[in-house]
Amino acid sequence: MNIIFLGAPGAGKGTQAQIVEKKYSIVQISTGDILRSTVKEGTPLGLEAKGFMDKGALVPDDVVIGLIKARIAMEDCRNGFILDGFPRTTDQAFALDKILAENSMSIDHVVNINVPQNELVQRLLKRAEIEGRSDDNLESIKNRLVIFEEKTKPLIDYYNKNGKLRNINGLGSVDEIAGAIGQVIR
Ligand code: AMP
DSSP: OEEEEEEOTTSSHHHHHHHHHHHHTOEEEEHHHHHHHHHHHTOHHHHHHHHHHHHTOOOOHHHHHHHHHHHHTSGGGGGOEEEESOOOSHHHHHHHHHHHHHTTOOOOEEEEEEOOHHHHHHHHHHHHHHHOOTTOSHHHHHHHHHHIIIIITHHHHHHHHTTOEEEEEOOSOHHHHHHHHHHHOO
């Protein structure tokens, strides 16, 4: 089973993707996590990415598409995968379609976790205190939410049209939301 998790920053994609990963023994692929490790390693790619990430901007499409292309071709993805935080633009979605076709793969479900804006800001500010992520400051948070509205939201329509979209209410306990996701991806 191959799944995409859509949803704004702070919607709970990562938390829920980890639960699905364990439950179904399929790998979670988070572009945010991959980028954060390249930043930590201090590679040229990491240095370039950090500038975008700290501002709350998107890392250029060709960079993340390259990362995903290499990751999806790995053996462990044959058993199924969860894309967490990719695609985030329509060009990324088109590139993903191409990559999947090249690997004779397809997406089964696009799980769209809905959370109201004011709740997202509260959650991200709280996460800033707990995890100290350098992009969880008010300015970057606002920027990421604007970018979500402008660049990522059109994907909801894209995946709705091909019948893959599964809408989930992202308000509630982690277990409640996991239960709702379990119902739609069976
Ligand atoms: P996340 O952990 O998914 O919230 O991602 C953290 C940051 O990494 C984002 O704010 C972007 O700067 C960058 N990033 C993650 N995924 C993507 C993507 N698919 N396209 C562009 N930038 C991304």
